[in-house]
Structures are given as structure tokens and as C-alpha cells.
Amino acid sequence: MTEALNTLTSLDWRSANGALVAAAAAATGIYVANRLLTPEDKEAEKFKKLNKLPSPPGALPIIGHLFSVGKSPHIKFSEWSKTLGPIYSVKMGSSRTWVSCRGVCLFGRRDRSGIAGGLVVSLVIEVIHNSPEVIREILDRRGATYSDRMSWDVLDAASANGIMWGLAQNGPYLRMWRKHTNNTISKSKLEKEYSQVFITQSKQLLLNLLEKGNEPEGINPSDEMYLYSTFTKDDPDFKAMIQIAVEFLQLLSDVTMELFPFLSPFLRSQVHNARLLQLEVQKVFGKYVEEVRQARKDGNERNCACNEYLKAQETDNENGLMEDIARIDTSSIVLLNGISILASHPNIQERAFAEIKDNIGLDRLPRDTDEGRLPYTRAILTEILRFRPPLWLGVPHSNTKDEEYEGYHIPAKSAHVINSYAIHFNPEIYPDPYTFKPERHLEEDVGNIRQHYAFGAGRRICPGSFLAEKSVFILISRIVQVFRIEPPLDAQGNPVEVPLPDVTVTQPGMPNFKVRFVPRHDDVKSMCRDD
């Protein structure tokens, strides 16, 4: 070795021989270095060579784009997508990134290994653009990689570290729960086993509306619609459930502190409260699960989805939490948004009424299984989900490893948010997007275009979508068949305008408005009773 070094140092590098030897040494060095690189290093090298996604100007140190995003991030993300093109990244906080564009955004996620000397080293934030094509390519087709959830202290505590599985990390536990859910509330299972539940619940709601809905000043339908017939408004369990839903949504919507990992010591009380909230979920909802479990033990099995879950759990020898609040509020918000929209679109109500009259008749109420015979009425529901879904930005997905997308690097543990606002109001996909037009979903050329992204995408797509759609469809079709939804009247008898649900509201919350439910005929009561 010493001899070789002596030879190299004694060479005249300017001579041809010297140059040849130098080139050979360099090549050997590169070869040896390359051999010494682990496959992971090589992979990392490959990603370093890729482009970073574009990003909006104005990111500040530490807080990134946090202040530029404003109170309605879905609107800002959509504006940015117009100038930055279909792919860009947004940095939120010191070590997380939001990636956004015409549909998808990514947030970088805290990398605990990056904590050095009490400071967190920022991740480079990669942002993906969006359009339905991007969602299809990334979240749908590459679902094996893009189906994780973010790990945030408060949300982890609130979900019992992901046992409440809407926030579970990707893995066998999640797959098992998704399998059970798909088996218990699939479309065919709902139609075969649970049609009666939709009928009972909707019947009670119609009777409530009939009793109170036709006063001149109108009623706030959210007073009547929550959980229809299961609870009364004064039931302590009902109140506790609403309180839990409100607190949970607050937790989900306010992750600002978590965007700054160095603030985590100040999160302790929030984490503590989140744990208490989780215990409350288990107490309030768990009581009902226990009733079903006990009935099962006593040999009085109930015919309900909860019992199906319990059976599946026993088969798989698993004891995860069945209580999940993912279903609370969302369907009610869709129905309420629909009612306020229909109140100012009497022509749409009349067209649906005519369809129901022609295809079902007026001597019985529509059922959830009538969807195929009522395409226009069904399209009203689809259009509500496009026009005013309960969430504009869905629930972030996360990718488990580094990825390349069209020459761009997407770092592992980025977060992916579907910006359905950008897609749902893209005039190239939905002409005249700000007009409520159910018939757009009847056109043949809708073809393979997804009608909306209200239920998310990929492997984490909402597993309750069939249940939600059936329960809202039966209510819309029944309400339209027996009532006219009309604006309330002021003291002089003039109609008072019903506001459309606010497009800028990013958090689910019960819309607040009044309408009148004017019976179309005298037989409503007997129809509901005989149903």
C-alpha cells in the first residue's frame, strides 16, 4: 500500500501516463465507494437527484406557510394551484409540510430521529399537486404505500394510539378492521339486513317534521335530525355523544401546536385531555357495545352491525375498540346542507317529486332499495356531496417510504390531503361548478370520472359511505315525497331567504337555519304510520 502511494505521489500528473493513472484511480475510487454504499444509501442518492416540488413564495423561518394559508386552507390551496401548476408543496410549521395542489396536499411529518440539541431539523417539504388523475395514481394505485396516518401526540392519545382505527397506522390491525367493516356494512349486507333500520329512523323523523315543521317561523331541522329516533334531545347519553363529537372535531381541526415539535412540552395538558376524551368515548359508546356483548352471551343475539363486529372479533381473537366516532355528524351535515340547498331550489324539489310519483307512486314511501328507480333523486344526493361535503380536506394519508412521482421526490412520512374543494369546483371537470345541478350526474359522459371526493380515496376511503348514502338518500326521497321544503315567513308573511351552507367553513358543525316542511297532502301521517 505504501509503495502504491509512493508511486502515485511521484507521478508527473501533467504527463499522459499520469493522467491515465489518475483517471483509473478516480474510477477505482468511485467503484469502491459505490460498492461500499448500502442499498439504502443508493436509494437515498437516487431520491436526492430528483426535483423538489415547487412551493409558494413567502415561507417564513420556522412557521413556513402557516400564516399564508389563512382560515380557509382549501381555498388558498386552490388559488396556489392556479399559479404553481398541478404539483407544489407547502410547508407548515418547522418540520411538517403541507403539499397541495388541485386536489392533493402533503404535509411533512415530524421525524423524531431528526431531533438534535433540543431543536428539530426541518424536513424538506415535498408537495404534490393534484387533480383526479393524481389521486388515482398516488392514493388509489399506490395505496400500499400511501395508506398510513400521521402520528400526532394529541390525536394518538385521542384514538388510544390508533386503536380507534380511523387514526390507526397502516398494518394488520387496520386491515382486519377494514375487512370486518366491509363485511358488516357492505351495500348488499345493508340492503339484506338493515333496511328496516333506515325505515324506522326515517319514519320517526317524518312524524317529527309533520308535527312541528309547518309553523310560519319554521324550524331548525338540526333540532330534529340528529340520530332521528334513537334518542331524545334530553337523553344524557345523547348530550354526552354530541359533546364528545364536538370536542373530537376540535382536536382534529386544531393541530397548530403539533406543527411545532419543539412546543411538544406545552402539549401535555392537551394530550391529557385527549386521553380523558378517549375514556369518555369508551364509557358512553362502550355501554351500548357492552349491551350487545351481554345479549350475545345470554343467547339473545341481536341482529345488528355491532353484533357482527363482535362475532368477527371473536373469530380473529382480537379485542380492539369498536367505538369510533368517524360516523358522527357527517351524514347529518350532508342532510342538513341538502335541506338548506333544496329550500332555495323549488324546481329541483318538484322534479324529484315527479320522479318519485311516476316510479314509486304516492301510496307508499320510498325505500333505500329504490335508488335505481330514482336516478334524479339519487343525483341530488351526489350533487350535495360535491357542492357541500362535510369536510373539504378529508383526513390526511401518509406514505411509508420515499417515492418518486413524475420526476419529483415525495419524502417518506409526508401527509397527503385531498383538497376536494379544488376538484369539486374545477370547471373543466364540473362545468358551471358553482351552480347546484343534480342532472350533471345523469349525463352519460360522466363515465369513469369520480363523482366527488367527499369520502376520500385509496385504501382509507370511508368504509361507511354506503351506510351514509343509504341513510341520507332515504330521508331526502321521503321528505321530498311528502313535504315541500319552503323558506320561513316573517311577521308580514313574506318568505325569509334560507342561506346556503357556507363554502368557507372547514370544520364540520351543524348548519344553523330555519325552514318550513309543508305537507303535500293530508295522508302523510297515515303513510308514515303504515310504512
Ligand code: HEM
Ligand atoms: C356522508 C357521510 C360521511 C362522509 C362525508 C365521510 C367522509 C369520510 C372521509 C373523508 C374519511 C377519510 C377518508 C380518507 O382517509 O381518504 C372517512 C373515514 C372514515 N369514515 Fe367516513 N364519512 C361519512 C360517514 C361515515 C359513516 C356513516 C361511518 C360509519 C359507519 C364512517 C366511518 C368512517 C371510518 C371508520 C373512517 C376511517 C377509515 C380509515 O381510516 O381507514 N363514515 N370518512
